[in-house]
Amino acid sequence: GESVGLHLPTLSVQEGDNSIINCAYSNSASDYFIWYKQESGKGPQFIIDIRSNMDKRQGQRVTVLLNKTVKHLSLQIAATQPGDSAVYFCAEKKGGGNKLTFGTGTQLKVEL
Amino acid sequence: EPEVTQTPSHQVTQMGQEVILRCVPISNHLYFYWYRQILGQKVEFLVSFYNNEISEKSEIFDDQFSVERPDGSNFTLKIRSTKLEDSAMYFCASSLRTGETEAFFGQGTRLTVV
Numbered sequence: 001g002e003s004v005g006l007h008l009p010t011l012s013v014q015e016g017d018n019s020i021i022n023c024a025y026s027n028s029a030s031d032y033f034i035w036y037k038q039e040s041g042k043g044p045q046f047i048i049d050i051r052s053n054m055d056k057r058q059g060q061r062v063t064v065l066l067n068k069t070v071k072h073l074s075l076q077i078a079a080t081q082p083g084d085s086a087v088y089f090c091a092e093k094k095g096g097g098n099k100l101t102f103g104t105g106t107q108l109k110v111e112l
Numbered sequence: 113e114p115e116v117t118q119t120p121s122h123q124v125t126q127m128g129q130e131v132i133l134r135c136v137p138i139s140n141h142l143y144f145y146w147y148r149q150i151l152g153q154k155v156e157f158l159v160s161f162y163n164n165e166i167s168e169k170s171e172i173f174d175d176q177f178s179v180e181r182p183d184g185s186n187f188t189l190k191i192r193s194t195k196l197e198d199s200a201m202y203f204c205a206s207s208l209r210t211g212e213t214e215a216f217f218g219q220g221t222r223l224t225v226v
Contacts (some may be wrong), residue, residue: 098207098210
């Protein structure tokens with residue numbers, strides 16, 4: 001069956017450091033892998049996505065890496081700020097459909 | 113900035129009662145979704161809706177659940193006879209086009225079944 005899961009439930013980093021959040025997936029048929037951020041009391045918010053035929057994509061202060069050989073996805077956040085504190089979910093989607101399948105989430109805590 | 117809005121923010125209901133959760137998607141979006149998140153767990157897909165029809169639903173979305181777009185702005189989720197295990201945060205989301213990876217989520221309705 002398909003599943004998307006995260007390695008670590010909580011990640012604590014110092015303000016200004018880089019953060020790396022990891023995710024393992026098992027469904028090789030997914031066409032897109034996505035990162036969402038959920039702040040306390042809010043709904044998930046899109047951060048960045050990557051197509052399955054790519055291995056790296058950069059956004060503003062964020063980079064997503066996809067390693068299809070080991071079915072691993074990561075989100076790198078540069079110069080982590082207090083506002084980055086949230087739960088981060090990886091998700092996957094098949095092309096042509098709209099259903100997002102979310103992983104279990106990693107809590108990122110930024111320490112001052 | 114346009115946003116998805118949900119009402120109420122918190123709903124408490126007795127087991128066996130019917131509840132309707134309401135959502136106003138972003139006005140020019142065409143695809144609408146409901147997800148739920150049991151406390152401390154992952155966000156789970158329930159249903160997607162387009163052109164006044166369900167386009168996809170999960171195993172969770174059984175006969176107790178229904179969705180409706182009663183007018184041009186609202187999108188509702190009805191649970192006919194609530195069970196204790198229906199207690200969760202319910203998120204409405206919308207997207208402009210099919211196949212979008214970016215769905216815009218509302219702030220959620222916390223449903224507590226007692």
